Amino acid sequence: MNFIAFKRLVLSLLMLMFSQVNAQSIRKDYREMTDYEKTELVNAFYTIRSTTPDRITDMANFHMDFFNYDNIDPDVLDIHFNLPDEPEKEIFLAWHRRFIFEMxxxxxxxxxxxxxxxxxxxxxxxxxxxxxxxxxxxxxNSNWGLGRRLGLYNDLPSPSNVSNLMLETDFFEFSDDFERQTPHSGAHRWVSGAMITSASPRDPVFYLHHAYIDKLWHDWEELHHTSFYLRNDMIRYDGTYVFGGETLPVVDPNDILDSRALGVFYAENELAELDNYIISNTYNDPEYFYYQYTIQAGANFVATPGSSAVIESVNEVVLQPGFLAQSGAELLVTIDDQSSSTLLAKSTSVSDKREVNPFDPVELEQVWLWSEGDVDPDDAVVIIKTFPNPFDSHITIKLDKKRDCVIEIYNMVGALIKQVVFEFTDTLEVKNLYGLAPGTYVIKVVDSHGKTLVVKKVIKM
Incomplete structure (x- = not known):
């Protein structure tokens, strides 16, 4: 259908051009974005970071503060590693769905x-x-001091890792495996720097990674239809958290088992299918669905009386049987006729938005997450003792058995400070540490195959 035909499309709708709109979402592979979209996304991250109060820092700090309390206070609600032992606290997938929706x-x-x-x-x-x-x-990476070391760990998932995960039929087993295995943990470790810590939302890549995690959950739920939670509340989204004078809404995780509950759709292979959704303007008025390639609306996609929305493509919109616009709905279906000058062109005013604003490394709680669950239970390493801690000039780790391994010492921003190789020993002593500045460090023990065996936080006097 050509541009003129779209402009004349009525289908019993009230056509309305909106000067100011907020959007619902068609999420796509970043490789399907126009250059304009990429530029605007980057500029938005910089704008949000430079706004007072800083939402990016707030969200990262919350994620860090409530990351995992299992070894500190098991009665405190947290975000990660509640399965398999604490299903009554589990919120991992739903919490992150609402978290990226907030951003x-x-x-x-x-x-x-x-x-x-x-x-x-x-x-x-x-x-x-x-x-x-x-x-x-x-x-x-440089402007915000994220300390990325791409490929430091060769842990990105293979397509077979993903397909095997999708075969799991029990929701809690799926969620537990998903959280701990490479389809989720791999990108955190592979990017490293802030991404491998509990403050991972400091890195904008966190949101792109978790959009993928959310898509995989959406795909899994479409196959199995068995997602559910024992909880009916989530920290941050329990009606008590205030940011910038606004109280964040109450969200029941069972109300967002389907991404469409938030108006979120996932496009693939140059096709966005809008289905099984009622435009109700719960979050935004009007709702805005934008995609470079084909948007196909149908299969119980309904615009209700009094609702308003825009469906806009750079190329094509197809309305199929099952699409319904009720009397009194305001809906614009259109082709973006400015694509040649704006959407496919890179912004010419970029540098003024991209300020150098590194995070304070003192604030970074270095947890080295994603080590949990990576070790084969049949070959688990037992730390007999780490001493002295706090340390001054040297530190020793005693393992349960002799191994070939490497000790790596990292500072609080994820930079590798020292690396020592050990051959077939259960006593790992690192000497000559006088020169390290006082503070918190992370010691990691890696075997000869590059597998993480031990992660432990230590303090230099």
Missing amino acids: EQVMQAINPRISIPFWDSSQDQSPSAALWDEDFMGSF
Whole structure:
């Protein structure tokens, strides 16, 4: 259907052009974004970070503060590693779904066409991929002091890792495996720096990675229809958390088992299918669905009386049987006729938005997450003792048995400070540490195959 036909499309709808809109979301692989979308997404991250109060820092700090309390206070609600032992506290997938939606809503207040894209780390695995270009995700590393070390751990998932995960039929087993195995943990470790810590939302790539995690959960739920939670509340989204004078809404995890409950759809292979959704303007008025390629609306996609929405493509919109616009709905279905000058062109005013604003490394709680669950239970390492802790000039780790391994010492921003190789021993002593500045460090023990055996936090006097 050509542009003129779209402009004349009525289908019993009230056609309305909106001067200011907020958007619902068609999320796509970042490789399907226009250059304009990429530029606007990057600019939005920089704008949000430079706004007072800083939402990116707030969200990262919350994730860090409530990451995992299992070994501190088991009665405190937290976000990670509640399965398999604490199913009554489990919120991992639903919490992150609402978390990235929160960031997306803030972005859409800046530009309604913005949606958080996803990074398919099972397919797109090169450190030189377009994801890391300086005019996309690359500039954040130096400007925000993220300490990325792409490929430090060769843990990105294979397509078979993903397909095997999708075969699991029990929701709690699926969620537990998902959280701990490479389809989720791999990207955190592979990117490293802030991403491998509990403060991972400091890195904008976190949101692209978790958009992919959310897509995989959406795909799994479409296959199995068995997601459920024992809880009916989630920390941050329990009606008590206030940011910038606004109390965040109450969210029951069981109310967002389907991404469409938030108006979120996932496009693939140049096709966005809008289905089984009622436009109700619960979050945004009007709702805005934008995609470069084909948007196909049908199969019980309904615009209700009094609702308003825009469906906009750069190329094509197809309305299929099952699409329903009820009397009194306001809906614009259109082709973006400005694509040649704006959507496919890179912004010419970028540098003024991309300020150097590194995070304070003192605030970074270095947890070295994603080590949990990585060790084969049949070959688990037992730390007999780490001493002295706090240490001064040397530190010793006693293991349960002799091994070939490497000790790596990292500072609080994820930089490798020292590395020592050991051959077939259960006593690992690192000497000559006088020169390290006082503070907290992380010691990691890696075997000869590159597998993480031990992660432990230590303090230098």
